[in-house]
Amino acid sequence: MARDWLLVETLGNEPAVVALGRKLRNLVPITAFLRRNPHLAAIRTAIAESAQTGQSLVSITPKNGRVIRTEPVLMSDGRMHGVHVWSGPPNVEPPDRPIPGPLKWDLTLGVATDTPQSLANNGKNPEVEDTDGRAFAENWPSRELKPNESKVLALAVKPEPGQTLCTTWDATDWQGNPIRVSFVARNAIEPGPDGRDHIVARGMNWRAEPTEPTDHLAQRILHGLAQPGVHRALLDLNTWTLLKWLDEPCPFYDWRRSARNAPRVHPDDEPRLAAMSAEFTDGAAATAVLRMPGDGDTWVPVHVTVIRVELEEQTFAGLVSVRLPTGAELAEAGLSTA
Incomplete structure (x- = not known):
C-alpha cells in the first residue's frame, strides 16, 4: 500500500478510493486500487469495521505484522461518508492526514448542510459560518468562475439518483489566500423532512495540493462586464x-x-x-x-x-x-x- 493515507468513500455499493494523500482519485473500487496488495482483505475488513462502528481503529495483520489505521468520516446526522485508511510497518508513523470534511446537499429543497471541517476546507471561517440551512450560493466562491465548476452546477440543476462527481477547483479563502479544494459527491434518494423522497448529494471535501494560478479568459470577460x-x-x-x-x-x-x-x-x-x-x-x-x-x-x-x-x-x-x-x-x- 502507498505510504499516504487513502480516502475511501463508503456511500456506494463498494468502497471506492477518492484520494491518495491530497491527490484526487475518481472513485476507484478499493479492490481494483489495491489489487496487488497482499493485505487487501485485512484492509477491507478494517474499513468495514470502522464504517460500521464509527470508531478509529488500529489493527495488525497476523502474518507480516503490518499496522492498519482507520479514521471514519462521519456526517453530523450520523451517516458514514467515508473512511481514511493507512497501512505500514509498526515502527513507521503515518504521514500527516489531510482532514476530510463531510457535507450534504438536499437538491430537492436547495439547502446545504456543512460541518466545521467542510467549511474550513472550503475556505470559510467555521467560527462564524452556520453549518445547517445554508443556501447553495454560500458554498461557492463569489466573483470567480472556474472551468470545472459547470459540472457541479449542472448536477445541482439536473440531479438524478446515482450521479457521482469528483472534481477539484481553485478558490480564495476568507482571509484572501488562494486555496485548492477537491470534492466528491454521490446522489441518492432519501426521505425528506416533509415525508417525500428527496434527491440528496452526500460527499466529502479536502484541501488539495496547490498549483500555479492560471489565467482564464471566461473569468476576465466576466470581470470586464x-x-x-x-x-x-x-x-x-x-x-x-x-x-x-x-x-x-x-x-x-x-x-x-x-x-x-x-x-x-x-x-x-x-x-x-x-x-x-x-x-x-x-x-x-x-x-x-x-x-x-x-x-x-x-x-x-x-x-x-x-x-x-x-x-x-x-x-x-x-x-x-x-x-x-x-x-x-x-x-x-x-x-x-x-
Whole structure:
C-alpha cells in the first residue's frame, strides 16, 4: 500500500478510493486500487469495521505484522461518508492526514448542510459560518468562475439518483489566500423532512495540493462586464434556487432566507415570476421588478433580469442580474417609492 493515507468513500455499493494523500482519485473500487496488495482483505475488513462502528481503529495483520489505521468520516446526522485508511510497518508513523470534511446537499429543497471541517476546507471561517440551512450560493466562491465548476452546477440543476462527481477547483479563502479544494459527491434518494423522497448529494471535501494560478479568459470577460450596483448570479430555473454569485453577493436583500424554506418573492409577485419563466423559455431575456426578502419580515423591490444559459449539454441555468430599481420602474410596477 502507498505510504499516504487513502480516502475511501463508503456511500456506494463498494468502497471506492477518492484520494491518495491530497491527490484526487475518481472513485476507484478499493479492490481494483489495491489489487496487488497482499493485505487487501485485512484492509477491507478494517474499513468495514470502522464504517460500521464509527470508531478509529488500529489493527495488525497476523502474518507480516503490518499496522492498519482507520479514521471514519462521519456526517453530523450520523451517516458514514467515508473512511481514511493507512497501512505500514509498526515502527513507521503515518504521514500527516489531510482532514476530510463531510457535507450534504438536499437538491430537492436547495439547502446545504456543512460541518466545521467542510467549511474550513472550503475556505470559510467555521467560527462564524452556520453549518445547517445554508443556501447553495454560500458554498461557492463569489466573483470567480472556474472551468470545472459547470459540472457541479449542472448536477445541482439536473440531479438524478446515482450521479457521482469528483472534481477539484481553485478558490480564495476568507482571509484572501488562494486555496485548492477537491470534492466528491454521490446522489441518492432519501426521505425528506416533509415525508417525500428527496434527491440528496452526500460527499466529502479536502484541501488539495496547490498549483500555479492560471489565467482564464471566461473569468476576465466576466470581470470586464461587471457594472457598479449590479449583482450577477446563476440560479436553477426550475426552483429559482440561487446557485452561485458571479459578483459580490447582493447586500440589499436577504438571499439566504430561501434556504430557510421561506418564499423567494412576495406572494403577490408570483404571477410576475411565472410570466418571467414563460419569457426565458422562448429564449428571450425576462425582466421584472420583484419584491424580495429583506430584513426580518420586510420586502425589498429589486429589478431582476434573467436569461437562460447552458451549463452542460441540455442542462440550463439562469444568469440573473439584480439591482435596485429606479423610481420610474417602481411606478411602472405599481410599487411605492417610499
